[in-house]
Amino acid sequence: MRLEVDITGKAFKNAAGDTQDVLAPIKLSLVSGEVGVLVGPSGCGKSTMLRIILGLDPDFEGAVVRPPDARIGMVFQEPRLLPWRSVEQNVRLAAPDASDAKLAELFKILELEAHRSHFPGELSLGLARRVALARAFAVEPDILVLDEPLASLDDALAARLREEIATLVASRPVLTLLVTHSLDDAVRLGDRLFFLSPRPARILAEVPITVPRAARGDAEIAAIKAGLARRTQGAHAARDVS
């Protein structure tokens, strides 16, 4: 399984009729088992890029190649659950083939067992995000897309959910694309980081992380971050000179 993204441009027409470039040429590719992370400032066009990659927005220049039968699991920025269906029904609707045992295991990992029959309106945001994660994993995706899945959660909960994502990603071969503006999330979860510029987004740097995910303790994370800081400062310095 391989994802090839070769976007040569994307522009929006705003209400006044002016065209605005949202994406500059962007080229990246990922294979199964890899976690690619898009890191960039808010509003730089990350979500637009995701929509193009997912095939929700056909109006762009360039090409996105992914196997047509690839199953996609997605966690949207806002959970996007059906308010009129229970937690379990929400998950089953997306993943009708998931076995009871598989669902039970997922609900256990994400600590949702007590909430199976609740409606999304009765859940906190943290719980709703976990349901969205359960739904994305229940489809046993070939491609997993996470759009800021941990945004606006408190640190402790975010850290736990990040562990759970890492566990789930490690449990089966899946091509993962994570969008975040948190360097911490990126360094802890990613295999390859793509740093994006402000709008119109282009890739400033592509940084592979070679330390295996399981072996990244606090010391390793700090070292990787320090390395990144040196690189980005270098990039700033280079830009200042030019």
Add this chain to the structure above:
Amino acid sequence: MLRLLSFALFLAIWWIAALFVGGAKLPSPPAVLNVMLAEAASGALFLHLGATLARVILAFVLAMSLGSAIGYLMGRNRLADRLGDPWLILLLNLPALVVIVLAYIWAGLTEAAAIAAIAINKLPTAVVTLREGTRALDSALDEMATVFAIPRWRAFRHVVLPQLAPYIAAAARSGLSLVWKIVLVAELLGRPNGVGFEIGVAFQLFDTPRLLAYSLTFAAVVLVIETALVQPFEARATRWRPRAA
């Protein structure tokens, strides 16, 4: 309990008014009840009630299903919306009487003409309501269904239909009252039975008790349909919403 009290108040006002106005113009509740019982005993009440109810149901189902489908299409598809809009405005503003008379002239004094005319009167309001509902659909949920490759029919049933349910209930509620009002006109003008026909007869004889007996009985039937069918449907469709205080 409160509903019963409110109904009792209505009866009391009626009774008092009847005492002041006099039995010829406004008969008292017992006088109307007597006529009801007599008509029921002869079987005429059920015959006419049944005929009217059958027309209401047929026209209502026809208008609701066709109107919902057209409204959904117009809400989803810009071309359909622009093509259909002038027709919609024309139909919305066409008086019921004109439609009924034309239907009888063109198709004869037949059952089909009556039901078609009634359905045409209800159709545009169902279209408008469902079009609004379709325009208000959450595109974020549509995207979710697309990304997860949920098959079209399942997505329609689980993602789209629950969002349309309040609009369907609203269209059904206003539709039921509209249809039964128009049915009486259609019956008065060109049907040999039904509540409307009986009211026509009562009008010619200035027989107010008979007029009230038939119209109130049918109003009661509509009330039962509303409480037994429309309200439970609405309650079921909105049970996921947090309760208002």
